Amino acid sequence: MDKSVTQALATHPELVKYIFALPFDLTPNRGPRARGKSQQEKWDDHVTKWKAEAAKLSITQEFELWGATALTDKLMAEGNGPLREHWFGEQVLDSRWFRNQVSSAALNLDDRFNPDDHVQVSVEDLFDAIVRGPETRRTLNNTIDGLKKNRVPNIEFTTTEIAPDQDLLKEMQTDWEALTSAKPMAQFTPETKWTWAELADVANRLSSNTSKVQRPFYSIDKDAHNEADKRSEVARFV
Template sequence: MNIPDIEFTRIRSLGPGGQRDGYEQFICQQVAQEPPTADAKFVSLHGAGGDGGVECYWTLPDGTKHGWQAKYWTTHADVDKAQLDKSVEAALDQHPNLTKYTIAIPADPTGRTGGRGKSLLEKINDPGGWLEGWRSMATTRGMTVEFEFEWATNIVTRLERLDTTGIQRRYWFDADVLPAQWWKDRLQEAIDAARPRYMPELNVEVPAARSIAALCSDDEWWAVVFGPAPGELHWNGRNGWTDDTGQLVGTVRHTVNAGQNELLLDAEWLERWLTAQQKSLIWIENTGKDVYRGFGGGGSHPGRLTRSQVRSWTPGGSMQAAAPGWYRIAASTP
């Protein structure tokens, strides 16, 4: 197996944040493999700006925390003190038990050169520098926090130590490991191989395909189950419902067992409803009288359930939640 070079500009993208999200997840996975103590508990957080200044942290047995912040800056010139100040302040405010804070940056800093201006390390470590300012922020909050940086060389060294098989390196830094285009290419190959025996345009739906979809509980099945619903359901006051065309709608009955709703379906009705009517399952009471009483009605007066409430009503659910869609109509109305 060829093990790729570790180039942080090629790190795998994840989620809407792309490579930034991928790098944050990569750091959290690495940190999770090295607990500071045997009984420490690891927590990984998620959310742009919603992580409280840390991507992940270890909670030690005494309740103190070691937090990590990941910043996806691939050159030392990208390092932004203002962003770091914001993260440090959030971490101190949101994690008062923090005693150690490590910032992981996938770039190596510049050192002292003797030239004009300060190097990155000088800005961080010199008296009055970044570290001193952060320690002061902690002190004003009654905290003592150790601040550390983990640079690219440190990150690579740890990865090489932990990843003895090279699998982690292949996943995170080999762009050819099952990228999106790989899946598209395999799909096209399958389509090409199936022609002319199969063409999507000539596909014929058969009952077996729907049964398989139901067993797999895939999106196609739920699109059928929760597909277009009647505009209204009318309770006829006798033990039946009609849709907005006046056609009688079958009933879904339910019982309550140990506090859990269980739907009792008539198989023939269900098949007819899904295949012929192509409408959604309607989770309704089998006796409209009880439903109507729950909305403040009395006796067996008819009623009507509007489209917006058809899907929201569930047996045994809160009648108050569905009440706005139910109203009294004349008893003579079918």
């Protein structure tokens, strides 16, 4: 590496960046108590020496290292499928591959394919959810918007007989806030983890607690209707 840098500085003084590619990642710094230097520390020492050597020639040059992780990230980047296939013989199922498969299938169908004849089936919803498609995002957004219109009420009761448990209301409020604040997650790209499974448990708890709070009022409402029916019967009799 030292010989390569020295030769590059002498032959190509116009270079502004020198990149080394290694098929492995350097061992990281191990702290002051470790014996000897790590590979990362040795690399840093070399970079300092190379920059000093370049400065003597009035050259400003950056030195960059691509280890195994960096090389893998670059090869797996969108659009680099042909490179992986050419150099490593690997078939990567990226968006470009899927587009080509759909296009080929449509061409093979020829006149037998007509978008107007498409029949919506339930498995499409599953596929749309897997790829975080527009229909799934729209459903999530609409659901959260609907929940925002139904806040947990804060009512002061004159009698304690029907007043709901305040701890239960606080838990409902916390769950409501957790669900309504999750709307930005609907826009997360597939690389970012979704936590809808955990939020589904929150939604089920909120639904259960809502039923507990509402149940006494259903009984009161039913009794009121029965009393009204009795009064109507008496009125008709009189």
